[in-house]
Amino acid sequence: VQLVESGGGLVQPGGSLRLSCAASGFTFSSHWMYWVRQAPGKGLVWVSHINSDGDWTNYADSVKGRFTISRDNVKNTLYLQMNSLRGEDTAVYYCVREAFDGTKWLDPWGQGTLVTVSS
């Protein structure tokens, strides 16, 4: 089971970035998926999650209206489209699998991709 994030980098305030998470080693289309972020030196913060079919999503208030989670169950890939980025969005973004349907426990976690919002 592996989750590999990509797409992070340096972006100016107000800019956009799309993160991807390539999943392998399990039946991706059977699992809810999550994005969790961690600002430098800080704790874990939930960002968004999506159901296995991709037709239900939820977001933290801090990103609602700016971020969009989506998935492609053919390509086994999870996405996070991030618009109107702010300095407080600077963080490592982890892609995480819900271990078993309905259980809400998160395993495994990807290695993370760093997003830096700065001018």
Place this chain on the structure above:
Amino acid sequence: FILTQPHSVSGSPGKTVTISCTRTSGSVADTYVQWYQQRPGSSPTIVIYEDNQRPSGVPARFSGSIDSSSNSASLTISGLATEDEADYYCHSYDPDDHTVIFGGGTKLTVL
């Protein structure tokens, strides 16, 4: 609701430490609590799920519990080893608004 953890705890090798996670509203028994370990420079890994269940591969030195009287969950690590030095996060889910809650994290130092 919010999950409150102590900022740091410490213990000596071979000893036992307990990390608490207090739920500020609602009952701790309402939803399951998970615990994650994050070693420096690494991604989090799960050590306890559904209050007290240990995933395969996690040493039996790790145990979880909930206490309704204090409205808290606890992670207990016995026989402390230097490799246990890490940040530990509790986690739960609010089914009312479908949000995911993490505690602020506790830094465990093995002296």
